[in-house]
Amino acid sequence: MATFVLVHGGGHGGWCYQPVARRLQAKGHIVYAPSLPGMGEHTHQRHPDIDLDTHIDDVVALLQWEDLTEAILVGHSYGGMVITGVADRAPQRVGHRVYLDAAYPRDGESLHEHAFANIEGARQGLYVENGVELVMKPDPIHPGFFGIHDPALAQWTYERLTPQPWACFSQKLVLRNEAAMRALPESHIICTPTIPGRDMDLLRARSQGRVWDIDTGHDLMLTEPDWVTERLLEVAATMG
Template structure:
């Protein structure tokens, strides 16, 4: 059985992986769904020091203190920045990187630079609360922004979305062990609507063809949890997913 660490994206928390985690656990897999510092149930701990590096360190610490090895590390959206940093910091603990409609940064790149068209509108709406610069102020329209159209699921999601410290999006990610990180196998599960903004040839080359897409909203772990869970398991078993 595999060990999965599922890292959420901006504005989310570990809660967004509930459906996928339950499906993986039902098959006997060990699953961790951490909420990053300042997010979800940790929102009361928001402070001006929270940034991308703190989020990376948080997952690195999880791998160390739980003594996890050969981890299938999954990142959604902004979580792609985090898992890339984690795999760069502790490549010896990561067995596979899976990018779930996620950011795929180059060395020295911030999420703001990497996904400018999506992040710049958030930057233009920065607000300050208790000394922390925040973006993604909770809004009833956000579930729709993430591609969730089913009313009950949209309501459930909107009730749980939380603001994101701007530093997480503006801080650049600098690699320390890029060769070791790149040597870790990677796979990409992509929403069809985001393909035009991606270098698909690069992804297919680096992932040795392990790139699959599905026509659904950006929050595919909520809109298509069965497909996501099954694909994650097949990737972890090193089986073809087609």
């Protein structure tokens, strides 16, 4: 039995992992899929101080309060920034990092710098609400941007998307214990269209070849939940 902590990406909440979480739980695994501060069901708690560190600290607190060890951290998209920071802050509680079509940052890098083309586009739509700088204001076209083309699934997703505090994308990730974080096993699950621009040789070397790709949209946990679950079960099988 493995313990998974599924961390969502920008504009999303823990809700986006429902199909995968249910499949993992049906196999007997323990699954946490938190909505990060200010996101999902926590939008009413949004405040100007929410940034990348806030999200990292929140997941670290989850690991501590639930007394988790050997946790398999899964980060989708922006969630790759978060799980990298979490593994850096609490490597003793982490057993594996899984990057789900995710950011794979270097020390001192923000998501804005890491994925400039996409995030700069989001920045152009920045607005302020209740003192919080926000991007990714939900729009009916967003599910298509995330690769969701089934009308029912697209509508379900659109109804749950929320704006993202800009500071989460602009704050630089500062690693404090990079050697310990890098020593933890990692795997990469990638959407084929996002391969260009990735250093695939580096990813394969750091993950001992555990790199899978599938030709689907960015929200692959929603469009291909069976396939994603199978890959996560393969990761769990590597745990001693």
